[in-house]
Amino acid sequence: MTFRSEDSGTGPVVVDQEERRRAAKARIDRIGSWLMPAVVMIAAVWFWDRIVVWNEIPHYILPGPGRVLSSFIEDWRILFPALVVTLQITFMALAVAVIGGVGLSVLFTQSRFVEMSLFPYAVILQVTPVVAIAPLIFIYVDSRIVGLLICAWVVAFFPVLSNTTLGLNSADHNLRDLFRIYGASRWQKLRFLQLPAALPYFLGGLRIAGGLALIGAIVAEFVAGTGGIGSGLAFTILEAGYRLNITRMFAALILIAVTGVVIFTVLSFISHMLLRNWHESAVKKEM
Amino acid sequence: MNDQLPVKLAATPLALRPKLLEMRSIAKVFAEDVVALSDMNLTVNVGDFISLLGPSGCGKSTALRLIADLIHPTTGRINWSETEHNHTISVVFQEPTLMPWATVGQNVWLPFRLASRSYRSCRDEILEALRLVSLENFEESYPRELSGGMKMRTSIARALITRPSIMLMDEPFAALDEINRFKLNHDLLQLKEKIGCTVIFVTHSVFESVFLSDRIVVMAAQPGRVHRELTIEEPYPRSDSFRTSAEYSAYCRTASEALQEAMGETN
Numbered sequence: 001m002t003f004r005s006e007d008s009g010t011g012p013v014v015v016d017q018e019e020r021r022r023a024a025k026a027r028i029d030r031i032g033s034w035l036m037p038a039v040v041m042i043a044a045v046w047f048w049d050r051i052v053v054w055n056e057i058p059h060y061i062l063p064g065p066g067r068v069l070s071s072f073i074e075d076w077r078i079l080f081p082a083l084v085v086t087l088q089i090t091f092m093a094l095a096v097a098v099i100g101g102v103g104l105s106v107l108f109t110q111s112r113f114v115e116m117s118l119f120p121y122a123v124i125l126q127v128t129p130v131v132a133i134a135p136l137i138f139i140y141v142d143s144r145i146v147g148l149l150i151c152a153w154v155v156a157f158f159p160v161l162s163n164t165t166l167g168l169n170s171a172d173h174n175l176r177d178l179f180r181i182y183g184a185s186r187w188q189k190l191r192f193l194q195l196p197a198a199l200p201y202f203l204g205g206l207r208i209a210g211g212l213a214l215i216g217a218i219v220a221e222f223v224a225g226t227g228g229i230g231s232g233l234a235f236t237i238l239e240a241g242y243r244l245n246i247t248r249m250f251a252a253l254i255l256i257a258v259t260g261v262v263i264f265t266v267l268s269f270i271s272h273m274l275l276r277n278w279h280e281s282a283v284k285k286e287m
Numbered sequence: 288m289n290d291q292l293p294v295k296l297a298a299t300p301l302a303l304r305p306k307l308l309e310m311r312s313i314a315k316v317f318a319e320d321v322v323a324l325s326d327m328n329l330t331v332n333v334g335d336f337i338s339l340l341g342p343s344g345c346g347k348s349t350a351l352r353l354i355a356d357l358i359h360p361t362t363g364r365i366n367w368s369e370t371e372h373n374h375t376i377s378v379v380f381q382e383p384t385l386m387p388w389a390t391v392g393q394n395v396w397l398p399f400r401l402a403s404r405s406y407r408s409c410r411d412e413i414l415e416a417l418r419l420v421s422l423e424n425f426e427e428s429y430p431r432e433l434s435g436g437m438k439m440r441t442s443i444a445r446a447l448i449t450r451p452s453i454m455l456m457d458e459p460f461a462a463l464d465e466i467n468r469f470k471l472n473h474d475l476l477q478l479k480e481k482i483g484c485t486v487i488f489v490t491h492s493v494f495e496s497v498f499l500s501d502r503i504v505v506m507a508a509q510p511g512r513v514h515r516e517l518t519i520e521e522p523y524p525r526s527d528s529f530r531t532s533a534e535y536s537a538y539c540r541t542a543s544e545a546l547q548e549a550m551g552e553t554n
Contacts, residue, residue, distance in 0.1 A: 174384040177357055181376055182401045192400065196388045278387045278429050 063247040071251040078236060078248070083255055086232035089145070089217040090210075090263070093152030097209050100153065101160025102202065109168040109194060110186070119165075126158035130216055134223035144224060148232075151220030156213035163205030167198025200279050203271040210263040218256060233259075304332035306368045307453065307485055308354070313363035315349050322510035323349040327363070329504060329513065331453070331485060338496035338503045339489045340542065342550055346511020347489040351378070351455045354487065374453065377446035381458045383438035385430040385445075391417070392426035395445045409448075416444040419478055436467035440474075447478065453485045461491065472498055473527060480524055493546060497538045498530060505542065507549035514549035517542055 045065045051057070052064040059067055072079065104122075108115035134151050141147040171193050179189050221234035233252050240248040275282035308331045315324040324346040331337060339347040352358045353365065355376050367374055377398075385394045392406070395416050399409045406413075417423045420440035430438055439459060446454055460468045472495060479486060490496050496503050497519055507514040519538055521529060529535050 172382075172384060174380045174382060175386065177352075177355075178378060178384065178397070179401065180357060181355055181378055182398045184401045188401055192397075193386070196386065199388070278389075278431060280431075 060244050060246055063250060067247050068250045068254065071247040072255075075248050075251060079233075079251060079255060082231060082233045082236045082252070083259065086214070086217055086221075086234070086256070087259065089148045089152055089221075089232065090213045090259075093149050093156055093216060094206075094210055094213040096149065096153045097157035097160050097213060098206065101157045101205070101209070102164050105161050105164035105168055105198075106190065108165050109190075115165070122158060122161055125154055130155050130219055131223060134220050137220075138224050147224060148217060148220045151223075152213050152216030155216035155219075156209040159205040159208040159212065160202065161205075163201045163208075164198050167201025168194045170201065171197040200275055200281060203267075203274065207264060207267045207271060210267045211260055214256070214260050214263060304334050305370070307331045307333045307335070307374075308368065309366045310350070310353070311364045311366060313350075313353060313360045313365065315346070315353065315358065316361045324353075324360075325510040325512050327511075327513055331487065333452075333485055334483060335502055336479060336486045336488065336500045338500040339487065339506060340491075340493065340496045340503050340546060341506030341511075341514070342508050342546075343491075344511065345506040345508040345549070347506055348457055349511060351457050351487065351489055354453070355455055375449050375451045377449060377451035377454045379439075379442050379446050379454065379456045379459045381461050383430070383435075383442040385438060385441055387430050389429075390426065391422060391428050391430065391433070391441050394430065394441055395448055397445055398449045412448055416448040417441075419447060419481065420444045420474070435463055436471060439463065439467075439471060443475070443478070447482065447484075450482065451484055453487065456486060456488045458489050458491065460495070468495070469527070475499065476523065476525055493539055493542045494530075497535060497542055498525065503542055503545075505545040505549050515545050517545060 049064050049066070052062055063071075104118070108119070130151050133154065134147075137150050138144075138147045141150065168190075175193055176189070179193055184192070217232065218234045221232050222238065225235070225238065233256050236252045237249050240246070240252065272282050310327055310329040310331075313324055313327040314322070316322050327346070327350060329337075329350075339350060341347055349358070353360055355378055385391075386397070389397075392410075392413050393400075395413050396406055396409065399412070400406070414423055414426065417426060420443050422437060422440055422444060425433065425437070425441075430441065433441065442459070460471050463471065475486075476499060486500075488496070488499060501519050501523075503517040503519065505514045505517065506512065517538075521534060521538075
C-alpha cells in the first residue's frame, strides 16, 4: 500500500503526533533502563581506575579495576570453592526458611492460638541482630555448617513467615463463604483457596529472603571466623585482609554482590513465571 | 393504585407451587444488639423468583446468609420441605468472586472439585454451564481477560452447574453498567425458564425487581423486617417489551410506593 500525503484525508493508518511521541518515549525508556546503569557502571570503573593512577595509590591500599579483574582469574582456585560453599549455605538456609516459614504460617492459619502464642517470638528473633546471636549459636552447635545454617535461617525465615501468613489470611471473604456452602474440608480450603491466594505474598517474601539468606550466611561466617577446608567467601575476605591482599578482598566482595543480584533476579523470574497468567503485578499493562 | 390494593401472599398460580422452604418468625441479632432482622416470615415455593427489595440495612443480605446456612437465626426456624432435605444452594455475590489464578473452566468446576470430582469427569457439565451463559469459547481464559459482565456470567455458570434447588443472588448486577445489567436481566430470565430453579434475588432497584420477579418482598430497616409483599402477575417469558408496557409502569409505581412507605416507617 502506498502512502500519499498530498490529496487524501483518508489515508491508510494515521498515527497522530501524540501516539508517535508516546511510542518513541516507550522505546527510549526500554533502552534506557539497561543503558543508563551500564553507563554509570563504566563511568564509575573508569573513575576508580583514574583515581588510582592519578594519585599513584599502591595496590595494597586500593587496587585498580584491572588488578581486581586479574585477581578473579589468578585466584579463581580459591574464590570458586568459597563461592560454592557460600551458595550451598545460602540455598540450604533459604530452603529451610521456606519450609519453616510456610509450615509455620499454615499452622498459624489453622489455629489462632498457635499464632497468638508464637508470632511475638518470631518477631523477637527477627529484630535481634544476627551478629549478636551468632556467637552463642557457635558455642552451642558443634558443626560449623549447622551453625552457619541456623544463622542464615534466622535472618531469612521471617519475611517468608510474615508474608505467607498475611497471604493465607487474604483470601476473598465471599470465596470463603462459597467454600463453606459447598462443604469444603479444611484441607480443600487450604489447598484450593488459601495457598493460591497466598502465592504472590509468599513470592514477595521469598525475594527478600533470598537476599537475606546470603547476608546471613556471610555475617555468620564472619562471626564464626574459622577457616580451613569448606570456608566460604566471608572467610576469604577475612583471610585476604590478614594478608593485606586487598585485591582479593575486592574480588570476593564483587563476587558476593553479583551473587546477591543473581539470586534476586532468579527469584524475580520464578515469581514472574508463576504469576504471569493472573496476578496484576506480573500482567503486562494493556495501554 | 392505592394503599388498599389487595396484595395477598401469593396469587393462585403461585399458590399451586409446592413449598420449598419456610422462614418462621426469624430474628437475627448481631453482637452489640444490632437487630438485623426481626420477625421475618417468608414462604418460598419451588420455581419462585423472589426479589428482596429494600434500603440498605434492612437485612436483605442477612436473610440470604441465613438461608445459605452461613449464619444461624437468633430465634425462629427455617424449615425446608420434606422432599428437599438434599437441597443444594448456590450463591452469586455482588462481586463475581472468581479465583483469579484459575481459568474460567476451573472456576466453574469449583463446586464439583470440592466434591472430589475430576475436571475430565465433569467437563461436559462445565461446558454445558458455560454454554448457558454464552461463554463456551472462554473455558481456557483467565478472569482478568474478561469484561465485568462476562465475569458475572462465569459466576452464574458456577452457581448453575450444581443444578441448585435454590439460587441466592446478592445484588449480582449492581456493579454493572446499565446496558450489561439489562442484558443480564434478560439472560437470567431465559436461564430460569430453561432450568426452572428457584431464585431469591436481593436488589436496590425497583425496576429490576419488577422486571425479574413474580414476588417482591419489600423490606424496611431498623430493625430489618418484611414490610409488604407484592405479586407481579405478568407471565414468563418476559421480553424487553415488558419494560415499556403500561403494566410494568404500574407495577413499578406500586413497588416504589411500598418502598417509600417502608422507608417512611424507618425512623
